[in-house]
Amino acid sequence: MKYYAVIVAGGSGNRMQTETPKQFLLLKNLPVLMHTIKAFAQSDTQPKIIVVLHENQHKYWARLCEEFNFNIPHTLIAGGTERFYSVKNAVESIKEESFVAIHDAVRPLVSTVLIDNCFRSAEMQGNAIAAVQSSDSVRMLKNGKTSALKRDEIYLVQTPQTFSLEILKKAYKQDFTTHFTDDASVVEADGYEINIVEGERNNIKITYPIDLELAELLLKN
Numbered sequence: 600m601k602y603y604a605v606i607v608a609g610g611s612g613n614r615m616q617t618e619t620p621k622q623f624l625l626l627k628n629l630p631v632l633m634h635t636i637k638a639f640a641q642s643d644t645q646p647k648i649i650v651v652l653h654e655n656q657h658k659y660w661a662r663l664c665e666e667f668n669f670n671i672p673h674t675l676i677a678g679g680t681e682r683f684y685s686v687k688n689a690v691e692s693i694k695e696e697s698f699v700a701i702h703d704a705v706r707p708l709v710s711t712v713l714i715d716n717c718f719r720s721a722e723m724q725g726n727a728i729a730a731v732q733s734s735d736s737v738r739m740l741k742n743g744k745t746s747a748l749k750r751d752e753i754y755l756v757q758t759p760q761t762f763s764l765e766i767l768k769k770a771y772k773q774d775f776t777t778h779f780t781d782d783a784s785v786v787e788a789d790g791y792e793i794n795i796v797e798g799e800r801n802n803i804k805i806t807y808p809i810d811l812e813l814a815e816l817l818l819k820n
């Protein structure tokens with residue numbers, strides 16, 4: 600079987616509010632995106648790596664790779680206006696039967712074990728996404744009123760999200776809706792049940808400035 604990793608780095612990082620887009624910020628002296636690529640390159644599955652980046656950042660990325668002597672092989676694909684379109688561009692570029700793990704560039708602490716678990720589980724069930732249970736109590740806000748939800752029925756979704764290429768290609772032919780905040784939502788809307796594998800608490804998404812500080816601390820340990 601063939602394996603691909605689609606690492607999406609086409610976002611603009613509005614919530615991070617840094618001049619340099621967050622995927623290029625230094626984490627333990629290496630750009631965030633390079634940590635993420637390294638994790639996939641070091642996994643047992645050894646997927647072919649596709650990195651999705653805004654077209655106007657491709658030259659900047661080439662310069663960064665030179666500066667950091669970063670030579671893990673990967674293909675560059677142009678990002679889209681929404682994460683949905685960034686993933687779609689990458690999925691459309693894959694031409695051979697395979698399993699595809701889609702991963703946020705800004706989750707650089709993903710472990711090789713989680714990557715391999717997602718691929719293995721998707722091979723058995725068609726799809727598998729990483730998720731963890733909430734350790735906080737959870738409430739829902741509807742029509743101005745809040746109500747408690749059953750915590751053990753709630754999962755917080757991460758990436759990798761791994762699917763057979765066939766399932767992904769068909770699902771990404773749907774029109775974009777704002778309900779699609781991840782790949783599982785796109786595949787679910789196409790009629791599939793989504794399988795969860797145990798994610799990792801360390802697998803944080805760098806969204807706000809504090810997340811970068813947390814990632815530094817987690818890497819120190």
Ligand SMILES: Nc1ccn([C@@H]2O[C@H](COP(=O)(O)OP(=O)(O)OP(=O)(O)O)[C@@H](O)[C@H]2O)c(=O)n1
Nearest residue numbers: 607608609610611612613614680681682685704
């Ligand atoms: N058009 C987009 C939007 C997002 N992403 C990627 O999807 C991942 C998760 O998105 P998020 O954390 O929301 O990143 P941003 O969109 O960059 O952040 P913000 O929403 O704060 O602007 C990131 O790795 C981001 O680069 C992408 O490839 N293409």
Ligand SMILES: C[C@](O)(CO)[C@H](O)COP(=O)(O)O
Nearest residue numbers: 682703756757758780781804
């Ligand atoms: C894909 C994702 O990381 C799963 O938790 C998340 O949905 C991305 O959301 P964002 O608001 O675009 O960061």
